[in-house]
Amino acid sequence: MMWLVIAGAAAAGAFFARKKGGRGVDMAQYAAVWGICAALASLVVVVFVSRLLN
Numbered sequence: 001m002m003w004l005v006i007a008g009a010a011a012a013g014a015f016f017a018r019k020k021g022g023r024g025v026d027m028a029q030y031a032a033v034w035g036i037c038a039a040l041a042s043l044v045v046v047v048f049v050s051r052l053l054n
Contacts, residue, residue, distance in 0.1 A: 009038035 010031040 005038045005042050006035045009034035 012034055
């Protein structure tokens with residue numbers, strides 16, 4: 001589940017980078033940043049839900 005979110009964020013990052021007319025390096029940086037943000041967000045959600053259930 002988390003990997004799907006990260007992959008989606010990376011695809012979104014690549015899409016936004018391409019829309020800005022960036023080169024390959026910019027696209028990779030955007031994908032990495034969006035992937036890290038998605039991983040942190042999903043981690044927060046998982047921790048919150050697990051605390052809620054306990």
